Amino acid sequence: MPSGSASLIWFRKGLRIHDNPALEYASRASAFVYPLFVIDPHYMEPDPKAFSPGSTRAGISRIRFLLESLADLDLSLKKLGSRLLVLKGEPSEVLIRCLKEWDVKKICFEYDTDPYYQALDNKIKNYASLAGIEVFSPVSHTLFNPADIIEKNGGRPPLSYQSFLKLAGEPSWASSPLLVELSSVPPVGDVASFEISQVPTLKELGYVQNDQEELTPFRGGESEALRRLRESLSDKEWVANFEKPKGDPSAYIKPATTVLSPYLKQFGCLSSRYFYQCLKDVYKNVKRHTSPPVSLVGQLLWREFFYTVAFGTPNFDKMNGNKICKQIPWNDDDELLAAWREARTGYPWIDAIMVQLREWGWMHHLARHCVACFLTRGDLFLHWEKGRDVFERLLIDSDWAINNGNWLWLSCSSFFYQYNRIYSPTSFGKKYDPHGDYIRHFLPILKDMPKEYIYEPWTAPLSVQNKAKCIIGRDYPKPVVSHDSASKECRRKMGEAYALNKKLNGVVSEDDVKSLR
Numbered sequence: 001m002p003s004g005s006a007s008l009i010w011f012r013k014g015l016r017i018h019d020n021p022a023l024e025y026a027s028r029a030s031a032f033v034y035p036l037f038v039i040d041p042h043y044m045e046p047d048p049k050a051f052s053p054g055s056t057r058a059g060i061s062r063i064r065f066l067l068e069s070l071a072d073l074d075l076s077l078k079k080l081g082s083r084l085l086v087l088k089g090e091p092s093e094v095l096i097r098c099l100k101e102w103d104v105k106k107i108c109f110e111y112d113t114d115p116y117y118q119a120l121d122n123k124i125k126n127y128a129s130l131a132g133i134e135v136f137s138p139v140s141h142t143l144f145n146p147a148d149i150i151e152k153n154g155g156r157p158p159l160s161y162q163s164f165l166k167l168a169g170e171p172s173w174a175s176s177p178l179l180v181e182l183s184s185v186p187p188v189g190d191v192a193s194f195e196i197s198q199v200p201t202l203k204e205l206g207y208v209q210n211d212q213e214e215l216t217p218f219r220g221g222e223s224e225a226l227r228r229l230r231e232s233l234s235d236k237e238w239v240a241n242f243e244k245p246k247g248d249p250s251a252y253i254k255p256a257t258t259v260l261s262p263y264l265k266q267f268g269c270l271s272s273r274y275f276y277q278c279l280k281d282v283y284k285n286v287k288r289h290t291s292p293p294v295s296l297v298g299q300l301l302w303r304e305f306f307y308t309v310a311f312g313t314p315n316f317d318k319m320n321g322n323k324i325c326k327q328i329p330w331n332d333d334d335e336l337l338a339a340w341r342e343a344r345t346g347y348p349w350i351d352a353i354m355v356q357l358r359e360w361g362w363m364h365h366l367a368r369h370c371v372a373c374f375l376t377r378g379d380l381f382l383h384w385e386k387g388r389d390v391f392e393r394l395l396i397d398s399d400w401a402i403n404n405g406n407w408l409w410l411s412c413s414s415f416f417y418q419y420n421r422i423y424s425p426t427s428f429g430k431k432y433d434p435h436g437d438y439i440r441h442f443l444p445i446l447k448d449m450p451k452e453y454i455y456e457p458w459t460a461p462l463s464v465q466n467k468a469k470c471i472i473g474r475d476y477p478k479p480v481v482s483h484d485s486a487s488k489e490c491r492r493k494m495g496e497a498y499a500l501n502k503k504l505n506g507v508v509s510e511d512d513v514k515s516l517r
């Protein structure tokens, strides 16, 4: 049993040293600090039945990203005189055992708005309060505390970006410097009877994948996040002139945006507050710069917007029982869903994006728009929740609030209502990439298809298909639907559903929705 007061810092997201108030507080006036990460079977149990390698909830690329982030955090903690302790099990059970056995007086963890963590954190807070343990749970994953914004708005979340901006203003901490450097962390105390493991490898966790195989080019960890941030910000003109809608969704060698989302989100390797301050520093030193919603600061504010609405909306991740979600009689078709998920729609632009999702776990925002629109109100008329699930599992930046928010948006279920504006699965990508290099990269079966046919290979004469060594219907599928007729039908059904939602003033029951099928 260690003597002297002990604190425990529970890492979940927030896998970083910089701007980490929970770590800083745990380190203050403690003789020992236990930095703990719990491998949660809820997320990490391998699922051999899943359609691609990984667990039920996370694809292999995100799990690898997490393990890399943990290894990097362990290295940084070692430099500060500490190390990361990794345990496996249901987090609240593991935590409570640790608090007891290590005689912890203070438990610190970053505040989290995701429902899963809210429930978990309440269990820990309840136990701590009974055991007389101090809890410190600061807001540092987001720029604002979503609860503050909701309170300012009379208890309801703002439902438009502009109203969010008006309420939010400048974050309260923005004028004072953040604690970016921590010089040391008190040593780890006696770990008693616990068997502490090193950060495990994919193999050790039971994923059959060879540890050498790396599909996504993005490496996890705070060091990589800060390197990437520096690289993105080094081109001040690029930062100052950034306009999101002008980016090229097909750019994959050098993506048109920062690709900081996996670092910001899933694992908090990068502090959004630090990113925000760095952007503001760049703006101070240039003559002019773009503004929200299209600027880079504007992108961070989109993130805040979705966090706020998600936090303040019951059943945000569902159609049923979600007051801000239009009730739409989506079709149910497992074969079409599988074709979309497994990149077999026969539309190369859509399939290439879905391969990028499966292999890299990241795609440009407009590419996400195209596949989300195609699945829902554009072509297949399938439920946005099904697409959300696929994204949630495969994205390396998978984020509960942002993912659900964007699926609500793209399916015209909430926030955005111009359902007549549908992305063409053939001409949209062509505007950016007429030669089809993006498609050739992610769908090598089409690499020799002439550019005239690469977006619509089923229109190529058989002689051309033969020469390209890709027969449509054999080597690559025919389109699962005809875009012209499918999109027309989608518009019609959306029109009907909107009319019913309007007539019933938004209060539409499941039976009303069924009556439209």
Ligand code: FAD
Residues within 6 Å of the ligand: 244, 257, 258, 259, 260, 261, 262, 264, 265, 296, 299, 300, 301, 302, 303, 304, 306, 363, 364, 365, 366, 368, 369, 372, 391, 395, 397, 398, 399, 400, 402, 403, 404, 406, 407, 410
């Ligand atoms: P940049 O343009 O460099 O933006 C910087 C940061 O701003 C991003 O890292 C991100 O944190 C934030 N941001 C940018 N765009 C948005 C946006 N539209 N909404 C909220 N925050 C934003 N983003 C996720 O982080 N996780 C998700 O699970 C997710 N799911 C999505 C699902 C769909 C259907 C769609 C259309 C978009 C989704 N996005 C998601 C939003 C967006 O596509 C990504 O944040 C962005 O592409 C990440 O790339 P980046 O870091 O280069 O972005």
